[in-house]
Amino acid sequence: MMRLPAFEYLVPETLDEAVVMLADHPSAVVVGGGTDLFPNMKRRQVSPATVIALGAIEGLRGIEIDDDGAVMIGALTSLRDLAASPDVPVALASAAAEVASPQIRNVATVGGNLCVDTRCEYINMTESWRLASGFCLKADGDVCWVAPKGEECVAVSSSDLAPVVVALDAEVGLVGPDVSRTLAASDLYRSDGIDYLGKSEDEIVATLTVPPRPGWRTTYRKLRRRGSIDFPILGVAAAVQVSDDGIVEDARLVLGAIASAPIRARDAEEAVVGSRLGPEVVARAARLAAEPVRPYDNVDLGSRYRKWMAPVFVARALEDLR
């Protein structure tokens, strides 16, 4: 059995206390359910000296609707609860329902999935495997084995929620040592397999807020090998606002798990706005959304197949919304 390395384990009781702890321990890592962090630690992908567990903090769990109709989701809300919520957009609930397995969803949190580490077949390996392969940019090495000529890590954004929250124009509430602020979900992600989050390291994701979107339809389509357990190797979040006569008035199309950050397919969005979601429009949007996609051979089923699947999944997502 792989075992965790030794580390200091801190359990703050308030968010303020957590932020102070994080400031006092610059190399600390924050953990929610731990379903991502602890396996990574067992493989020594990360070996933080300090782990700050948020689980005891009151008030970070639960889903509420405010007077304006915005949905506020505490970062410690379990994916199981998010999946079961009738108050959140369909795409968000269904993306949560497709994360990993029931047992993991019982423990895994919304904040944890939003911040889930990027993945790559050269990094999500035991230390002994990586020793045999040679260490890589993302941990302990100075070369990318996927793109050896490149200087950037191309590990894949593997959150099911990420493309959905971007498509929903959601915001995350960040609490830092000095200020609290909100950040557009699209700004939470950076296209860098190592430094993949657009928040400062001393900030904690406390909430996810989904703005009210009356009249919008949303969906999430996930590609993976099996019907359970597996991470996405492509995820398509789609949201459209459709007029009474069936014309798309506004649209969001976001591709996840195909690059180091979710990719918003703006050309494809423009292609559907002003039209009905007929077969030709869908096909054109699918083509436009997939065209810029350049997956690497670093997660299950490789690059070519995932490139092929991008238009298929975009089309299916749009067809869901017809």
Added chain:
Amino acid sequence: MMGHAVVGRPGPRVDAAEQVTGRTTYAGDITLPGMLVGGLLQSSQAHARILRIDTAAAETLPGVRAVITGADLPIPYGILPVSQDEHALAVDKVRYVGEPVAGVAAVDAETAEQALALIDIEYEPLDVVTSIDEALASGTRIHGEVEGDNVHRRAALEFGDVESGFEAAHAVRENVYFFRGSNHAALEQHAAVASAGHDGRLTLWSSTQVPHYVHRTLEKVLEIPAGRIRVIATPVGGGFGGKTDPFSHEIVAAKLAMVTGRPVKIVLSREQVFYAHRGRHPVLMWVKTGFDPEGRITAMHFRSFLDGGAYGSYGAASLLYTGALQTTTYRIPNYKFEGVRVFTNKPPCGPKRGHGTPQPRFALECQLDEAAADLGLDPVTIRRRNLVEPFSMTVNHLRITSCGLAECLDRVVEASGFFAKHGTLPEGKGIGLAVGAYLSGAGLPIYWNDMPQSEVEIKVDRGGGVTVFSMAADVGQGSTSVLAMIVAEVLGLDTADITMVTADTDLTPVDLGSYSSRVTFMAGNAAKEAAEGIRDRVAAAVADELGLPEDGVAAAGGRVGAEADGEKTLSWADAVRAAIARGGPLIASGSYRAPDLAGPYRGAGVGISPAYSYSVAVVEVDCDAETGEVKVTKVWLAHDIGRALNPLLVEGQIEGGVYMALGEALMEEQAYRGALHKGPSLLGYKTPTFLEMPPVESILVETNDPEGPFGAKEVGQGPLLPVVPAVANAVHDALGIRADEVPITPDRVVKALREASRGGNGRIGPEGVPKFDFGRLTRVKIPEGFS
């Protein structure tokens, strides 16, 4: 036939309640006073000379009790006498990434892990060989110091005259196939605990299918007389052939226990299980078959290329198995087999459920569907026209006894509605069929000897308690339950009255182990004979006691006495006491040795069995032509079990075999990037989940084998065989593309469909096979009685 009280009745296994409530003690659960934690250092190199190993820093780490290397275990071993090419810890060279190089024993797992990291090894890297093509080319040898190819074994056999068979053929077909290898992926990782007493005795508890062979290996490698070594096979949490070799961790745990004087436990990590491997060989195959106008086979020429990994393991047998059983389902009048197994710098392959036969079965059954289409026949008719006859000989000297293949075919075709569906389902949906056969125990032991292959002893105490002693290891297949049922049936008792003592070399007489589907047939016959010995003594005593004729005494319902006469009977316990009073301790033994079946040629020992099971599968699929996803929606599987001693266990084995076959057909693959395992974890290595498992309709066909215990044959392995090609045949029916390679993954399906849409042949599979000299051809006379 006389009715049976126990045999034939479905019921849970005798160990079921303990297992499902978590009370079963697996090897990894064992804790002994003062026990140390052992660990293995894995090679980081695929192929390298070991120039230096420095263990000083590890040895001086507080909490470390011992560090050993290959120098401490210099004697080689291997499961087959012809392949003694392994060391418990690498000596001079490493041959695959993950190969154990050093062992440590420490007070806890953290310390052991730290100690392993402190061992400093200097390697001189060598050229790395990772494919069949590379292995056949001249280069650095993995075994031996000279340059040359990396051929491990080769074989070339001809029965009859294939050339004249092809000349006489109306149509001749050539195809190439590739069966990618897979791991067993048993739930339980390998684990062993060793304890060396001050009395010079060594005890090893291990999750093994073969305590007898582990016993022999420890004797050899540790140089301790066998009589001072005790091997106990703990309950096995899944073996499937993955625990039938003697393993490094067993020997290292034993050595560390001897060195430290304290018990040592080693549990392999899941990654290490993928490196210990012994899984399904990747096999590249070329098949040429001739047919007459009615679809009858006139000749078959079969070539196989096995990627063996770094060591021999069972490979010499695996190679021959890829050529042996083609003839057990279809009458092939002229047959030629050529095969080669190569060494590569990857974890060693070995036996996995079906051992060397699922790969050629896949090729054969796919080709038959193609031949049927060529000849304007349907898949069922071409098979019916070629089926072997019960009680016949094959051209390669295999003796066939009971054979329910025709009935299996008829019943599965009817149950599935095959004819109404084949070729008629809507685009994307398809149905496929295939057949298979498997041994009920290998005809010969792994090492040559003329002793029984299974021995069973029974002791009855004065309270009537019956204890059965057998070395057969229950690996989840339910062999302990089956032996208890057989004894209970003979003695007229309930299964719950039988105490089973199994798989302990101190306590139990030899059974060769739980491999080749041999236990029900071989240990079952031995148990039956032992039980009959007990029954006869008790019957004689009761006849004497009650003044009955001896042949008028029966044991049933816990009483012994006059048949059909409730007055003149004794309770089982009274009857036992009467027997002990007259004849002393009530003990008996039984044994089984397969009849001498080997044909007159070298290699004839592989493929022979006292009986063959037969299976026919129909698989229905629903494919997504855009994503390449193949969803299996239903499997029908008819199996000739001979006689179902416990139909519930038989169905369990069928469902498990179907599950494993679907994994191999659709996703399971021991894949590598170069010499590195592509995903040595249960997240990286894909096995089907509950969601991928379709309903299975099991159809039991009973042919009452004349030599099987109560007519029984095997079920542990056979049902896997036809399912893999049936999936490929169903995919063809659904999408029009041939999958001449497994697993049939969605990326390969989409690629083939895209090629087909551009006018290509729409096929998944290899282009050809390498040119190779298989060596001197052995021409074997056709057996008498072959017609």
